[in-house]
Amino acid sequence: MSQTINEQLSALLDGELPVAEEELLLRRLEREPELRDRLGRYGLVGDLLAGASVQPGALQLADRVRAAIEAEAVASPRDGSGAGSRAVGSGFVGAGLAAAVAMVVALNLAPVKEGTQALQFMAGAGGVTAVTVAEVDSDYGYSASMATSRLMRYLVSHAEYSNPATRQFVDAHLVMPSFRVAAWRPAGAGE
Amino acid sequence: MSGKADDQRLVERVQQGDKRAFDVLVLKYQHKILKLIMRYVRNPADALDVSQEAFIKAYRALPNFRGDSAFYTWLYRIAINTAKNHLVVMKRRPLDFDVDLQDPESYEVNARLQDTDTPDAIAQREELRETVEDAIEALPEELRVAIVLREIEGMSYEEIASAMECPVGTVRSRIFRAREAIDGRIGNLLQGADSG
Numbered sequence: 179m180s181q182t183i184n185e186q187l188s189a190l191l192d193g194e195l196p197v198a199e200e201e202l203l204l205r206r207l208e209r210e211p212e213l214r215d216r217l218g219r220y221g222l223v224g225d226l227l228a229g230a231s232v233q234p235g236a237l238q239l240a241d242r243v244r245a246a247i248e249a250e251a252v253a254s255p256r257d258g259s260g261a262g263s264r265a266v267g268s269g270f271v272g273a274g275l276a277a278a279v280a281m282v283v284a285l286n287l288a289p290v291k292e293g294t295q296a297l298q299f300m301a302g303a304g305g306v307t308a309v310t311v312a313e314v315d316s317d318y319g320y321s322a323s324m325a326t327s328r329l330m331r332y333l334v335s336h337a338e339y340s341n342p343a344t345r346q347f348v349d350a351h352l353v354m355p356s357f358r359v360a361a362w363r364p365a366g367a368g369e
Numbered sequence: 370m371s372g373k374a375d376d377q378r379l380v381e382r383v384q385q386g387d388k389r390a391f392d393v394l395v396l397k398y399q400h401k402i403l404k405l406i407m408r409y410v411r412n413p414a415d416a417l418d419v420s421q422e423a424f425i426k427a428y429r430a431l432p433n434f435r436g437d438s439a440f441y442t443w444l445y446r447i448a449i450n451t452a453k454n455h456l457v458v459m460k461r462r463p464l465d466f467d468v469d470l471q472d473p474e475s476y477e478v479n480a481r482l483q484d485t486d487t488p489d490a491i492a493q494r495e496e497l498r499e500t501v502e503d504a505i506e507a508l509p510e511e512l513r514v515a516i517v518l519r520e521i522e523g524m525s526y527e528e529i530a531s532a533m534e535c536p537v538g539t540v541r542s543r544i545f546r547a548r549e550a551i552d553g554r555i556g557n558l559l560q561g562a563d564s565g
Contacts, residue, residue: 188545191397192519193375194526200378204389216552218396219559223551224520225400226501231494235417237559239399242417243424244392251388 187217191224214240376440383431391431395424398441402448409452423451497558504554508547515540516547 186203189195195203207213218237376397382390403420410416427447434443505513511533518524518532526544530537 184549185542185545188548189526189541190393192526192544193378194541197378204382204387204393207393208389214392214396217393218399219552219556220548221397222400222559223501223548223555225404226497226555227505227516227520227551230400230404231497235413236400236403239403239417239420239424240392240395242421243395243399243428244388246421246425247388247391247428 183213184216187213188220191217191220377436380431380434380436380440383428384434391428394440394444398444399424401441402444405445405448406452409449410455415455419452419455420448422455423448426451493558497555500555500558501551504551507554508550512543512547512550515543516551519544 379390407416526540529540
């Protein structure tokens with residue numbers, strides 16, 4: 179890492195870098211983590227000189243923000259422009275809500291009685307492993323296929339109220355094969 | 370601290386869709402914003418989350434930022450509102466003391482007096498403060514004056530050049546060398562402090 183580049187970083191921090199040098203430096207910053215670290219430390223030097231103290235984790239904050247913004251861009255590729263017009267965080271919140279609703283729907287399918295059947299879902303990579311989410315009473319006329327079908331109908335019919343990131347998450351993790359019915363057995367059929 | 374013009378070009382780049390420029394703004398202000406939010410949200414993990422949320426809100430709102438105030442002043446207000454909203458959601462009353470929404474500078478001055486940290490954290494910060502002071506003292510005078518005029522007085526390179534009667538390029542070089550020298554002294558301490 180040359181002194182010239184580091185001096186450019188310093189000037190960039192102060193808003194004093196000539197326009198002609200800006201684009202190249204931003205490109206390097208994008209692909210060289212050491213440069214980003216250095217820029218973050220230069221910023222901190224200024225804060226320390228002004229009497230501020232270091233907060234744990236501060237030097238990771240920019241990485242987290244960048245990752246969140248990148249995640250939004252990946253979730254909504256139709257808009258590649260910056261200064262996002264859509265919610266970044268709301269995608270994750272929405273996904274969480276969708277998952278919670280799915281669980282509530284499944285758990286409220288029917289009361290547990292004798293002769294019930296267990297419905298298990300197996301999450302894919304990054305998800306939860308083999309969890310029994312509901313017990314379904316066949317006397318109430320539910321079956322595994324009806325349960326999943328009801329869940330999917332709910333998700334599809336409410337899709338219009340979710341943002342694209344939420345829909346993509348739900349598609350990828352709840353409806354699509356990564357989240358599948360792993361077992362369907364009568365409760366008395368042996369554990 | 371940071372003049373209105375300092376971030377103008379980066380802000381314009383973001384408004385034109387350049388996410389990299391926003392990354393630079395986050396790198397520049399991440400410490401200040403986290404420190405500010407920790408006045409409201411004492412749990413460090415929560416404070417990090419709220420800080421992240423504040424930056425993302427700023428990113429979303431930047432297309433509508435008209436530049437009536439400095440970028441940092443605008444960001445500062447977003448951060449405080451985000452922290453207050455967090456406390457409301459958590460059903461907690463905001464802390465009794467309040468910071469001046471209109472004046473980031475007054476907050477910076479008072480912030481140190483209100484820390485409530487563990488003895489270890491306080492000792493670590495004290496060590497860091499002493500190291501920074503030593504590093505400044507050890508700087509050649511022309512570097513020390515340049516970095517102080519920039520970081521403490523918030524002067525532009527041109528203003529510093531005029532005050533120090535030297536070319537702007539020399540100012541740029543002096544400020545860079547001062548930062549390098551200080552960074553070299555505090556590097557190891559920062560790793561410990563940041564992971565804490």
